Amino acid sequence: xxxxxxxSSFPPVMPKKSSKKQPVDTAFARARxxxxxxxxxxxxxxxxxxxxxxxxxxxxxxxxxRIARAAGYQAHATPLLQEAVRLQPDNADFVGYFANHLVxxxxxxxxxxxxxxxxxxxxxxxxxxxxxxxxxxxxxxAKAAGSIEELRQLASAERYAExxxxxxxxxxxxxxxxxxxxYYALALSNLGALDEAIQQFNLVVNLDPHHDEAWGQLGxxxxxxxxxxxxxxxxxxALLVNPAEAVHHIxxxxxxxxxxxxxxxxxxxxxxxxxKGDAVAAIVLLGRIAARSGHYEKAxxxxxxxxxxxxxxxxAMTALTEVLLAEGELQQAEWECRRLILMDKSMIGAYNxxxxxxxxxxxxxxxxxxxxxxxxxxxxxxxxxxxxxxCYQNAKCFAEAIGIYRSILESSPDYFSAQLNLAGxxxxxxxxxxxxxxYDSALASPLASSEHHSNWIFAHLYNPEVxxxxxxxxxxxxxxxxxxxxxxxxxxxxxRDSEAPLRLGIVSGDMRDHPVGFFLxxxxxxxxxxxxxxxxxxxVVVQDDTSKRFARMADxxxxxxxxTPEQLAAKIHGDAVNVLLDVSGHTSHxxxxxxxxxxxxxxxxxxxxxxxxxxxxxxxxIGDPWVTPPDEQAHFVEKPLVLPHxxxxxxxxxxxxxxxxxxxxxxxxxxxxxxxxxxxxxxKVIELxxxxxxxxxxxxxxxxNQVLTDPxxxxxxxxxxxxxxxxxxxxxxxxxxxxxxxxxxYGRVDIGLDPFPYTGCTTSFESLxxxxxxxxxxxxxxxxxxxxxxxxxxxxxxxxxxxxxDYVRVATEKAADTKSLAATRAGxxxxxxxxxxxxxxxxxxxxxxxxQGVWKQWRSENLTVAVER
Numbered sequence: 001x002x003x004x005x006x007x008s009s010f011p012p013v014m015p016k017k018s019s020k021k022q023p024v025d026t027a028f029a030r031a032r033x034x035x036x037x038x039x040x041x042x043x044x045x046x047x048x049x050x051x052x053x054x055x056x057x058x059x060x061x062x063x064x065x066r067i068a069r070a071a072g073y074q075a076h077a078t079p080l081l082q083e084a085v086r087l088q089p090d091n092a093d094f095v096g097y098f099a100n101h102l103v104x105x106x107x108x109x110x111x112x113x114x115x116x117x118x119x120x121x122x123x124x125x126x127x128x129x130x131x132x133x134x135x136x137x138x139x140x141x142a143k144a145a146g147s148i149e150e151l152r153q154l155a156s157a158e159r160y161a162e163x164x165x166x167x168x169x170x171x172x173x174x175x176x177x178x179x180x181x182x183y184y185a186l187a188l189s190n191l192g193a194l195d196e197a198i199q200q201f202n203l204v205v206n207l208d209p210h211h212d213e214a215w216g217q218l219g220x221x222x223x224x225x226x227x228x229x230x231x232x233x234x235x236x237x238a239l240l241v242n243p244a245e246a247v248h249h250i251x252x253x254x255x256x257x258x259x260x261x262x263x264x265x266x267x268x269x270x271x272x273x274x275x276k277g278d279a280v281a282a283i284v285l286l287g288r289i290a291a292r293s294g295h296y297e298k299a300x301x302x303x304x305x306x307x308x309x310x311x312x313x314x315x316a317m318t319a320l321t322e323v324l325l326a327e328g329e330l331q332q333a334e335w336e337c338r339r340l341i342l343m344d345k346s347m348i349g350a351y352n353x354x355x356x357x358x359x360x361x362x363x364x365x366x367x368x369x370x371x372x373x374x375x376x377x378x379x380x381x382x383x384x385x386x387x388x389x390x391c392y393q394n395a396k397c398f399a400e401a402i403g404i405y406r407s408i409l410e411s412s413p414d415y416f417s418a419q420l421n422l423a424g425x426x427x428x429x430x431x432x433x434x435x436x437x438x439y440d441s442a443l444a445s446p447l448a449s450s451e452h453h454s455n456w457i458f459a460h461l462y463n464p465e466v467x468x469x470x471x472x473x474x475x476x477x478x479x480x481x482x483x484x485x486x487x488x489x490x491x492x493x494x495x496r497d498s499e500a501p502l503r504l505g506i507v508s509g510d511m512r513d514h515p516v517g518f519f520l521x522x523x524x525x526x527x528x529x530x531x532x533x534x535x536x537x538x539x540v541v542v543q544d545d546t547s548k549r550f551a552r553m554a555d556x557x558x559x560x561x562x563x564t565p566e567q568l569a570a571k572i573h574g575d576a577v578n579v580l581l582d583v584s585g586h587t588s589h590x591x592x593x594x595x596x597x598x599x600x601x602x603x604x605x606x607x608x609x610x611x612x613x614x615x616x617x618x619x620x621x622i623g624d625p626w627v628t629p630p631d632e633q634a635h636f637v638e639k640p641l642v643l644p645h646x647x648x649x650x651x652x653x654x655x656x657x658x659x660x661x662x663x664x665x666x667x668x669x670x671x672x673x674x675x676x677x678x679x680x681x682x683x684k685v686i687e688l689x690x691x692x693x694x695x696x697x698x699x700x701x702x703x704x705n706q707v708l709t710d711p712x713x714x715x716x717x718x719x720x721x722x723x724x725x726x727x728x729x730x731x732x733x734x735x736x737x738x739x740x741x742x743x744x745x746y747g748r749v750d751i752g753l754d755p756f757p758y759t760g761c762t763t764s765f766e767s768l769x770x771x772x773x774x775x776x777x778x779x780x781x782x783x784x785x786x787x788x789x790x791x792x793x794x795x796x797x798x799x800x801x802x803x804x805x806d807y808v809r810v811a812t813e814k815a816a817d818t819k820s821l822a823a824t825r826a827g828x829x830x831x832x833x834x835x836x837x838x839x840x841x842x843x844x845x846x847x848x849x850x851x852q853g854v855w856k857q858w859r860s861e862n863l864t865v866a867v868e869r
Contacts, residue, residue, distance in 0.1 A: 024054055031063060040067045058087035062094055065101070073210040074105050074178075075242065085114065092118060092125040099131060105179070108149060151183040163187040178204055182214050189221045192380030195411060197221050205237070212242035216251050224382060225412035228259040228446050246276040253285050257292065260447055265289055280310045284319055291323045294564050299323050314340075318349035325353055325360070326562060328541040333357040348378050355387045359394065360541055367391050382408050386417045393425055396709035396735065401425060416447045420455070427459040429707055430679050435459050450482040450593055454586040461611060461783055462679045464757050468611075468635040468781035475586075475614020476637065483596040488617060489569070491865045492601045493576040498859065501531045502852050505577035505600060507568070508608065509539040509561075509589025511550045515762035516583060516608045521549065522651035526844030528553045535577055537568065539589040565593030572599035579855050582618060585609020602858050604851065605638060607648060610761075610783035612636040620854060622847075623647050626789040627782045635781055641850050645836035646793045649843035650765045652833075653743065659771035659829055660747035662822040669698035670815040673749030673772070675742055675763050678707035680755040681717070688804050689753055690724035692811045699815060702732040702749055704742065709735035739766075746770035750821055751814060759787040768794070768832050771825035775811055777801045793836045 027046050034043035044067050050060040065080030081098040088094055095118035102111035115132045122128060151170070154163040164187035170180035185200030198221055204214040219234035235252035242248060253268030266289050272282035287302035300323060306316040317340055324333035337354035340347050351374030358367035371388040378384060389404035402425060408418040423438035439456045442448060457474055460466045495503075504527065510516035528534055536554040538547065541561050551557035556575065560568050568591055572580060580600035584590035585608055595603055598617045605613050606622040613621075614637050621628070621638040624647040628640040664670050672692065674681075681703075693699050701721075707713050714733045721731055736742055743766060752767040752774035754760050760767075764774045764787060776787025778800055791799045799814075801807035814821065832838055 024050055024057065028057070028059055031060075035063065035067070040070065043067065056087050058084045058091065058094065061087065062097065066097070069101060073208065074101075075212060076210055077101060078105065085118075089118070090121045092122050092128055095122070096125075096127050096131060099128075105148075148177075148179045148183075151180065155183055155186055158190070160187045160190040164191060178208055178211065182211065182217075185214070186217055189217060189224075192378045194221050194225055194380055194382075198225075209237075210241045212238045212245060212248060215241065216245075216248050219255055220251055223255045223258055226382070226415040226417070226445075226447075227412065228255075228414070231255045232259065244275060246272040246279045246282065249275070250279065250281045250285060253282070257285070257289060260449075262289060262292060278309055280306045280313050281315065283309070284313070284316045287316070288319050288322070291319070291326055294562055294567055296323055296327050296562070314344065314347055315349065318347060318353065321350065321353045321357075325357055328559065328561065330357045330360045330541065334361070346377055348374060348381050348384055351377070351384050352387060355384070355391065359391070362542075364391065364394050368395055380411070382412055382415055382418075386415070386421070389418070389421060393421070396706050398425060398429060398707060398710040399712040414445065416442055416445045419445070420452060423459070424455060427462060428677075428679050429713055430462070430681060432459075432463045432682075450478070451590070453478050453482065454590055454592060457586040457614075458609075462682065462758055464682050464684050468632070471611055471781070472614070472635055472637070475612055477614075479596075479614040479616065479637075483593070483615065483617070486593070486596040488596070488598040489573055490598075492573065494578065494601070494859065494863075495576075498856070501533050502848070502855060503533040503535060503576060503578045504851065505535040505537065505572055505575065505580040506583055507537045507539065507560075507572075507580065507591050507594065508583035510583065510587075510608060511536060511538050512540065512542055512547045513544045514546075517546050517550075518651050518653070518762060519607060519648050520583065520651075521546065522840040523649050523844050523847065524550070525553055526840050527848060530844065530848060532848065535572075535575055537572065537591075539584075539591055561589075565591060565597065568594045569597035569599040578602065579604060579851055581606055582613070583608045585611070585613050601862065602855050604641065604854075610758075610786060611781070612638060622850070623782065624789055626792055627785040629785075632781065641854065643843075643846050643850060645846070646789055646843070648761070649836070649840055650762075650769075650838055651840070652838065653739070653766070653769060655740065656743045656769065657740075657747070659825060662750060662818065662825050663748055664750045664818050665822060669700055670696055670750050670818075671700045671702055671748060672696075672751050672753050672811070672815075673702040673704075673746070673767075674753045674755065674760070675704040675736060675745070675767070676755050676760045677758075678705045678713070680758045680760075682755075683720075684804075685755045686717075686720050687724060688807055690721055690726050691804075691808050692753070693721075693726050693730060695808050695812045696815045698730075700730050700732060701726075701753075702734070702745070704734045704736045704745060706736055708733045742766065743770055746772050750818075750825075751775060751811065753811070754787045757781070757784040759784055761786050761790075764790050765832075765837070768828055771828045773799055773814070773821075773824055773828065775799050775801065775807065775814065777803070777807050790837065794831060795835070 027050050031043040031046040044064065047060045047064045050057050061080050062084035065077045065084065068077035068080060078101065081101055084094045085098050095114060099111040099114045102114060112132065115128050118128050119125065119132060151163060151167050154166060163183055167180045167184035167187060170177055171184060181200055182204050185197050185204065188200060189197035198218065201214050201218040201221065204211050205218065215234050215238035219231045219238065222231035222234055232255055235248065235255055238248040239252060249268040249272035253265040253272070256268060257265035265285065269282045269285040269289065272279045283302055283306040287299045287306065290302060291299035303316050303320050306313055321333050321336045321340070324336060333353060334357040337350045337357065340350040341354065351370060355367045355371045358370065368391040371384060371391045374384040375388050385404060385408055389401045392404065393401035402422065405418045405422045408415050419438050419442035423435050423442055426435035426438060439459065443453060443456060457478060460471060460474060508516065511520060524534060533555045534553060535556045536550055537558045537560045539561050558571070560571065563571065577600045579602045582595055582603065582605040585605055587608055592613065592615060596615060596617050603618045604620040604622060605618050612635060616637050618638050620641040621636050622643060623640045624643050624645060627647055628642055633640050689701060693701055717733060718728060718731060722728055746767055749772050752764065752772045754764060754774050754776035756777050757779060759776055759779065760774065767774050773796065774787065774791065776791055776799065778788055779785045788800050791797060799810065801810050836842060
């Protein structure tokens with residue numbers, strides 16, 4: 001049997017005579033001469049001019065295909081050679097050349113079909129018969145092409161481990177085999193070896209810049225590594241080479257949505273559907289876009305439509321669980337994800353959603369186990385790896401979490417979520433410089449939103465080097481960056497009767513078992529009893545017993561965690577709220593974007609954030625004579641609304657233990673204590689507390705907070721104190737657990753120590769409630785004045801130190817007088833209850849008068865922009 005004939009073995013092509021004008025024939029002959037002379041560029045221009053005159057000139061298509069092949073543009077060559085055969089199916093040379101091209105492209109079965117069709121028309125063609133025999137016999141080239149076909153089939157079946165092995169073997173046989181290299185890269189990317197996949201895809205596109213599939217997959221891998229610019233650029237290359245390929249539009253759309261370009265994502269999805277009306281992945285993308293925009297019913301319909309076309313489509317099934325998660329159906333999302341994982345343990349998207357659903361239900365241990373399992377399934381998948389870090393962080397295993405985030409950034413330096421998580425955890429653990437470093441990297445990403453910048457702003461509150469003016473400048477800069485062009489409402493609906501009850505709206509993620517909730521509950525109850533209409537907007541999915549109590553006292557209880565800032569603003573505006581309270585500032589779950597739209601005529605920030613928001617759409621900040629003194633009102637964009645005594649009022653803790661006797665009465669030493677957030681324990685605080693311990697003979701220090709769960713940070717803090725001359729046996733560092741446990745622990749403390757500049761609030765109240773007086777230090781801005789406000793309202797100004805030296809003096813003097821300490825402890829709870837700090841009736845009255853006053857002032861000045869209801 002004759003050996004397989006390569007392309008060069010076919011005789012020169014002699015096209016059929018054309019009935020067109022002589023200039024076309026002359027041009028075609030000239031083009032062939034140019035090809036023979038090596039001037040393909042000029043020949044290509046001539047051939048395209050011929051096709052412009054004669055759309056059915058088979059020879060022009062054929063030679064354009066040959067030029068494309070010679071340049072390495074295999075994908076471009078195929079349709080040109082195919083068109084030549086369609087126009088002249090009885091031309092043996094065209095048929096043979098096209099079939100040989102298909103063989104070299106890795107499609108021997110398709111080539112055999114082309115040859116068989118050609119022989120049906122040209123039974124006497126020896127060249128075609130030899131080619132058919134060689135293909136049927138499986139000669140060397142046919143075997144090589146057959147291996148490419150096998151790789152294609154393995155890829156279609158998603159058998160990536162086998163695909164990697166077979167493609168790697170093909171490359172050992174022929175290192176220049178681009179098809180094998182492409183499939184090798186594809187296997188690597190799907191097995192999670194992203195860096196190696198990038199290297200291999202880049203080799204392919206460098207050798208063949210028109211390999212649109214390699215460009216598209218390169219864009220996918222860059223997206224997985226959170227490399228936004230590189231991903232979008234690669235998808236643009238794929239679309240430039242082959243704009244008619246629906247898959248490229250889908251992949252580009254997914255990347256656009258991932259990086260926050262939702263409108264572009266929708267355009268790509270719709271373009272994909274225009275090219276391929278039943279493109280399931282495009283329908284899924286539209287469903288995910290709808291869910292991202294809060295249109296959950298539309299998202300469900302689209303995803304169910306996708307599953308109607310392809311019932312086993314894994315991304316569609318996973319996207320449906322994401323919709324459940326977004327809607328707050330956490331348990332249902334959990335069950336569906338568990339079902340999907342039982343079906344296919346490799347569905348990493350189901351693991352991601354399951355972990356999120358479990359975390360939302362506070363099932364931290366279960367979430368951690370599934371994150372570990374998912375990471376084992378796909379060790380190099382960064383999305384599940386990042387969630388594993390989050391699980392460790394929530395389990396208070398901070399060192400493990402940091403290690404995971406850093407390993408992600410070693411693999412993918414631009415991975416946004418890992419940068420942001422490292423910034424947050426560094427802030428939480430008091431490493432300010434490191435926190436700012438990671439924030440700088442994260443906030444440079446196109447994924448960085450207004451909310452992410454809020455995290456950065458909040459982190460500044462812990463830094464003792466940041467001044468009030470710097471905070472003001474930072475927040476003003478944020479407001480300019482994100483909300484200078486935000487559209488605002490300019491008219492509102494108000495009650496016709498000027499004496500109608502005040503309609504008070506509150507937006508918060510903390511109307512639950514949370515410190516802010518502890519301060520809100522009794523006050524809102526009193527306001528409701530006074531006839532104030534309460535419209536409460538909860539921005540979190542978590543609902544507990546405390547939330548249920550808030551819901552019962554509200555005229556409207558709205559779970560708005562699914563709403564976009566625009567949607568929530570429209571809802572509040574439609575509810576005709578008179579005064580809207582922000583109780584979050586730049587803390588978690590805030591809705592600054594909603595307040596920027598001015599949905600209520602009067603907007604006030606209060607309680608949850610002890611600094612200016614920087615947003616001029618918020619009119620007032622609630623303070624008191626100590627936290628907002630007259631000479632510091634320039635610290636705020638908002639106008640201070642100063643209450644007569646305290647800006648806050650604590651609800652009485654439920655089920656708390658009785659006040660114990662003074663521990664020092666039984667011990668032979670004084671125990672100082674602080675249960676504040678670890679982030680507040682900056683270097684200056686540690687140095688000052690070390691001086692206190694060295695000044696009070698035999699004194700002990702008990703510290704409790706969540707970070708001290710981690711032995712790494714416990715040992716580091718211990719080392720800091722020991723280096724400052726404090727003996728290890730005088731230090732007691734413990735993890736905080738439940739609120740009940742914390743309250744009980746005050747039975748071991750004689751004197752509370754307040755940190756600075758971010759003083760205690762809830763911790764100070766709880767300390768005082770349990771009979772433990774708190775030594776605080778005079779500050780220079782709102783958050784550092786909070787301790788002064790508390791102790792002045794208690795009538796205990798002698799517990800306020802002027803500076804560091806005075807702090808040590810007061811601590812030493814108070815520790816020496818255990819008799820006075822015992823008396824103070826015995827009467828402190830009653831003193832607290834009788835003070836403005838817990839007098840909910842008086843506080844609610846003062847609060848109502850202040851808020852009602854600014855509302856009436858606005859009403860009298862602005863009825864021309866209001867519509868009466």
